[in-house]
Amino acid sequence: MFTINENYLKLPGSYLFSNIAKKVNAYQSENPEAQILRLGIGDVTQPLAPAIIEALHKAVDEMANAETFHGYAPDLGYEFLRSAIAKNDYKDRGCDIAADEIFVSDGAKCDSGNIQEIFGLDNKIAVCDPVYPVYVDTNVMAGRSGEYNPNTQNFDGMIYMPCLEENDFVPEFPKENPDIIYLCFPNNPTGATITKAQLQEWVDYAKRIGAVIIYDAAYEAYITEEEIPHSIYECEGARECAIELHSFSKNAGFTGVRLGYTVVPKDLKCGDVQLHSLWARRHGTKYNGAPYIVQRAGEAVYSDAGKAQLKEQVAYYMQNAKVIYEGLKNAGYSVSGGVNAPYIWLKTPDKMTSWEFFDKLLHEANVVGTPGSGFGAHGEGYFRLSAFGSHENTIKAVERITKM
Amino acid sequence: MFTINENYLKLPGSYLFSNIAKKVNAYQSENPEAQILRLGIGDVTQPLAPAIIEALHKAVDEMANAETFHGYAPDLGYEFLRSAIAKNDYKDRGCDIAADEIFVSDGAKCDSGNIQEIFGLDNKIAVCDPVYPVYVDTNVMAGRSGEYNPNTQNFDGMIYMPCLEENDFVPEFPKENPDIIYLCFPNNPTGATITKAQLQEWVDYAKRIGAVIIYDAAYEAYITEEEIPHSIYECEGARECAIELHSFSKNAGFTGVRLGYTVVPKDLKCGDVQLHSLWARRHGTKYNGAPYIVQRAGEAVYSDAGKAQLKEQVAYYMQNAKVIYEGLKNAGYSVSGGVNAPYIWLKTPDKMTSWEFFDKLLHEANVVGTPGSGFGAHGEGYFRLSAFGSHENTIKAVERITKM
Known part of the structure; x- marks a missing residue:
């Protein structure tokens, strides 16, 4: 008689964003006339940039001819894309990452979910609280x-590192030594950042205790301040202790296009075993590459036209972030984030719980x-607003909230 | 100190098709003038059908406008695609599968690799030998x-079900009861098929012993004979014991487009727990949907124009299968498959090993x-040729082999 993976049953309720969608759908069907404004899930709203559209059409045309048709992609991703990533995201920033240390995938969500597979089940995991x-x-x-x-809203056996106002939402080293540390900066959900000096301390710490850092850099395109690192490989020694995850969802609006990549440096080892070879094995065995047309779209992100257009797109969203941040601050809310990140993290008023505030916002x-408590116990009493709406809707939403 | 997943180290060498690629690349770089014909990996060569190209262009244009832009897709896939699948692949064949039992993904390789995650680690696995x-x-x-x-080329603790000439490459029930049974028909690599009556016996067997069948139907579009089932859900009781995997790679040439789906019927339970809810949880947590443009391309597969064009495309490949099958048979080779499948399975001559024959074929x-031994111990002494080349190359390849 077959058995199921009982670990799945430990998970309370269903996935955060599915829950939100259910509540919103229920409200909308009861109130069909309500014009709901969505500043919840971090989904983008601006269309793909012209350079990307052009690359997609061109690649589709290639697929229409036997001479230029592309079947299975190379395991790690096409060389043209990996080279563009290595040059633009690493070499030009002074980071030592080679094209063959980059694994192209269909998005950072998959990679951040799958990366744990190459580690033993006995590893102690540390995560920020709140956390993705x-x-x-x-x-x-x-x-x-x-x-x-x-009671604690925690899973036994995992290390939670509180990110609070007191520490500017940057965690301190935990009391117990972890083996695998997840860090995400600019942070989802708090919008907080980490300085290069602070991140260097984490790299030194990880090397000292023999831990791996899984560094999620999905929001690096939103960094506006100088001293904030775009990559963990800006820190000395990170090649020996860090894996980095990247998304094209937020810098290029690829939430519905699906593209991401993961960097596993060849210097990152457990004894003699390169984690690079384990991840390559996983990629080769369980994955079959991102679509050719999507990888060409990814290449266009790094073209001169693409870069210019996407700089404007990011600026558009950051203008929204400013509207939300300042609008709510002026209305007396306690807010953070929003300066190097597309997320604004606000304290719920009147000691409401996050879900109470969610319901109030939805109904009134x-x-x-997004309720902060959906991201962990220390997110309780907080709320995430995203800057990915349209200008019009963002202004309207802030007006409605401040009038509430 | 972190640890790795030691199970990865049990795997001998690297993944079959990566190995082949390395050998071919090495030969090509030593012999740059050699015109290598590829009948190895099951990659298609014909361009995407016009109806699919049209759908892709149209969807790309939608992504260029804010009003028609699509961000994150629904967890299970877009309704328009799931409905088309439910109607065409199930309802029209008399199978009782609802749209919300279908999970759209980026391909059957990922799904066939990921599906095991929802089961306990104590399950006994049975696979055909040879096997994907x-x-x-x-x-x-x-x-x-x-x-x-x-020595056995087997992993301890797994059940291997030999598929040999004697049993027409259809396995017999194993002596020891398995918990999870992988079946793939039309078969990769042997090209063998199973009749509906035989498959019904497997369904009855699985229900009797409390096992789950994971049925890989990636090649069903190549079925030409009447009594061969296109889906396991043509069998009575399969809703309570079977998961089915589907690919768009072979019926629509999507190897570089990436689309597939998995069916988990709601009647398939372990105690009170629906496997459907576990797979939904996995999909929602670790996956972020197939690209919108690709799901629109999938929808076009079921349009009238798409169906007609793809019927021709499949016929084109099956003409190749005939050329290989008859060419090699007439030259004295012992061959099977190729009638309801795009693969021809041949016995290596002169008792050569599969890799010896691979090298001979590559060099001479x-x-x-593809060496049969790459698919398992009982594939040793066999060799797989694929019908996915062009007519010209297929004819040329058969000529070269028969002259060898």
Whole structure:
């Protein structure tokens, strides 16, 4: 008689964004006339940039002819894309990352969920609290946790590193030594950043205790300040202790196009075993490459025209971030984030819980945000608003919230 | 100190098709003038059908406007695609499968590798021998096997079901009861088929012993004979014991486009737990949907124009299968498959090993095939040729082999 993976049953309720979608759909069907404004899930709203559209059409045409048709892609991704990434995201920033240390994928969500597979089940996991739920849930599914404790809202056996106002939402080293540390800066959900000096301390710490850092850089395109690192490989020694995840979803609007990449430096080893070879094995065995047309679209992100157009697109969203940040601040809300990140993290008023504030916002302002408690116990009493709406809707949403 | 997933180290050498690529690349760089014909990896060569190209262009244009732009896709896939699948692949064939039992993905390789995650690590796995390596390797990676035994070329703790000439390459029930049974018909690599009556016996057997069948139907579009089932759900009771995997790679040439789907019927349960809800949880947590433009391309596969064009495309490849099958048979080779499948399975001459024959073919005929032993111990002494080349190259390859 077959058995199921019992670890799945440890997960309370369903995935955060699915829950939100259900609540919103229920409200919308009861109130069909309500014009709901969505500042919840981090989905983009601006169309793909012209340079990307052009690259997609061109690649589609290639697929229409036997001479230029492309079947299975190379395991790691096409050389043209990996070279563009290595040059633009690393070499030009003074980071020592080679094209063959880059693994192209269909997005950072998959990679951040799958990367734990190459590690033993006995590793102690440390995550920020609040945190992007995928890091936690995928380790629970694999069996790297005990049961869920409804009182602490934590899983037994995992290390939670509180990110609070007091520490500017940058975690301190945990009391117990972890083996695998997930960090994401600019942070989802808090919008907080880490300085290069602070990140260097984390790299030194990881090397000292023999831990791996899984560094999620999905939001690096939103960095506006000088001293904030775009990559963990700007820090000395990171090649020996860090894996970095990248997305094209937020810098290029690829949430519905699906493209990302992961960097596993060849210097990152456990004894004699390169993690690079393990991840290559996983990629070769369980994955079959991102679509050719999508990889060509990714290449266009690094073209001169693409870069210029996407700089404008990011600026468009950051203008929204400013509208939300300043609008709510002026209305008396306690807000952070929004300067180097497309997320604004606000304290719920009147000691409401995150979900109470979610319901209030949905029902009274017809605005959808993301409850901070969905990201962990220390997210309780906080709320995430995203800058990925249109200008018009963002202004309207801030007006509705401040009038509420 | 972090640890790695030691199960990865059990896997001998690297993935079959990566190995082949390395050998071919090495030969090509030493012999740059050699015109190598590839009948190895099951990659298609014909361009995408016009109806699919049209759908892709149209969807790309939608992504260029804010009003028609599409961000994150629904977890299970777009309704328009799931409905088309439910109607065409199931309802029209008399199978009772609903649209919300279909999970759209980026391909059957990923799904066939990932599906094991929702099961416990204590399940006993049964696979055909020879077999598509992904089923075995992904279970080894998860820890459902002992060590690799170089003498038997088997992993300890797994059940191998020999597929031989004597049983027409259809396995018999194993002596020891398995918990999870992988079946693939029309078969990769042997090209063998199973009749509906035979498949019904497997369904009855699985229900009797409490096992799940993971049925890989990636090649169903190549079925030409009446009594061969296109889906396991043509069998009575399959809703309670079977998961089915589908690919768009072979019926529509999507190897470089990436689209597939998996069916998990809601009647398939372990106690009270629906496997459907576990797979939904995995999909929602670790996956972010196939690209919108690709799902629109998938929809076009089921349009009238798409159907007509793809019927021709499949016929084109099956003409190749006939050329290979008859050419080699007339030259005295012992061949099977090729009638309801795009693969021809041949016995190596003169008791050569599969890799010896691979090298001979590469060096003397400049033809690439796939060594049968790469698919398991009982594939030793066999060789797979694929019908996915062009007519011209297929004819040329058969000429070169028969002259050899």
